[in-house]
Amino acid sequence: MQRIPGGVFTMGSLRGYPEEAPLRQVRVDSFWIDEAPVTNRDFARFVAATGHVTLAEIAPDPALYPGMAPEMAQPGSLVFTKTAGPVPLDAYQLWWRFAFGADWRHPWGAESDLDRDDLWDHPVVHVAWEDAAAYARWAGKDLPTEAEHEYAARGGLDGCDFAWGDALAPDGRMMANYWQGLFPFANTREDGWERTSPVRSFPANGYGLYDMIGNVWEWTRDWWEERRATPEKPSPEACCTLANPRGGTVKRSYDPLQPDIRIGRKVLKGGSHLCALNHCQRFRPAARHPEMIDTSTSHIGFRCVKR
Secondary structure, eight states: OEEEOOEEEEESOSSSOGGGOSOEEEEEOOEEEOSSOOBHHHHHHHHHHHOOOOGGGSOOOGGGSTTOOGGGOSSEEEEEOOOSSOOOTTOGGGTEEEEETOBTTBTTSTTOOTTTTTOTTSBOOSOOHHHHHHHHHHTTOBOOOHHHHHHHHHTTOTTOSBTTBSOSSGGGOOOSOOBOEETTTEEOOTTSOSSOOOTTSSOOOTTSOOSSSSSSEEEEEEEOOOOOSSOOOSSTTSOSOEESOOOOOHHHHSOTTOTTOOOOEEEEESOOTTOBTTBOOOOSTTOEEEEETTOOBTTEEOOOEEO
């Protein structure tokens, strides 16, 4: 782990997606954070010690998912699959498939294998939020807040677009694992990787942290909420710096576009290897994304903190 000194930083961005605004002055206390995402090797130790079974390894209960086809009641998880050519970029169902047998031991589907595919030092994926939280409890740690993750990802560079400055690929150098080329069908792999990469494959940021951007999205402990128009003050006399913000509430995190689904959404941070210039430009510290806590995918992992 690396110790991150407490301080004040500008959280959010006006140059990204709407949910990243407004800019807010935020203070976080000192904390320790994992130098890299939790790997398959790390997660295997946890499973061996506790017998933990991930959500992806349990068949979904049809009672919890009204209208679910009976044949879908099998263990599995969401796996990214490249399309044959250009497709509408709002048609995510064309590149995501629910793969039976996909789980942390089989990250690309039932046919993949940690040993055969040499994935032990890659970030663990196919972990739902409670799987990540269970690991953190076992390790005597916690998941980071959204503010802690963003502060750590910036590496001391307050206000920069990326964790390393304002250029995505300075002098053509690849600084993180993200998608080069046209998503979701043409990955030129200038960074050397089609999917996840071993942790520490790219330079550390100013705090000595690896893979805070790209590779895999990372769970935080905060419930999703849209950015407030202005920071809320505890009293009219208070300054406008928010101290250790802790996100929203489970009720406010529900997806308004799916009113019949009452499943809370947590904040993901950091972007992943599927972020591209033509789709999901969230390979930035300020970027954020909501994810239902019952969801696991081939591009979501996590790391832990100690306060």
